[in-house]
Amino acid sequence: MTSPGNDEARWDGDARAAELAGRLLAVRHRIEAATVAAARSDAPRLIVVTKFHPAGDVRRLAALGITDVGENRDQEAAAKAAGLTDLDVRWHFIGQLQSNKAKSVANYASSVQSIDRPQLVDALAKAVAREQDATGRADLDCFIQVSLDNDAGAHRGGAAPAVVGDLAARIETAAGLRLCGLMAVAPLGSDPEEAFADLSRISAALRVDHPSATAISAGMSQDLEAAVKFGATHLRIGSDILGSRPAVG
């Protein structure tokens, strides 16, 4: 095992780097094949989800050409980002976010993909405005996380499709926030193709009033092919590149 920090003296040429390179290549091949199968000319953007894995892995991935990483807990993401400011990577926040963490997230995140309520929009707008005054940071890319659960069964977060329009309007009128589009997770036990077909319809409805909200962040290790087929512009892949996540208490 590598140390959990960012202090490994020899990170290149190590066994972990070789393992990541092999897994990354396999995932890239899957994305390529799915893009061809869907007759798409535009390949989706790959976000590598590094949650629970050490900062050293982010460094290894950056050396392999990865420019976008995803994290779902502020404390972990903030620590990694602070230790890796020399890297040219964008940090995407993809987890449930409490409003009181907006200030921290605005310090390092290029996007927040898990916006699910008006209070969070307001908190992010305020935090980004402060950060822009202090550091001149870029506008925050905003994705509305939409719930694809039709019944209460296996809820995996997100706003109901019916409130997506209101959230979009709120984001679009906030200075410092840029409405990109939607994010979703396929419900557990569902057919991912059906889930992502739904998402594609919700995206089309959103674009009637918000034509620039074209992003669709969908697709994880298990279901990236279905996501590519139904128009995902961003994929969030963790375990198939990094291996299984260490158990947490």
Ligand SMILES: *Cc1c(COP(=O)(O)O)cnc(C)c1O
């Ligand atoms: C962990 C996570 C991912 C990555 O999932 P894998 O199955 O490890 O590829 C994607 N999206 C969200 C919202 C996540 O929390």
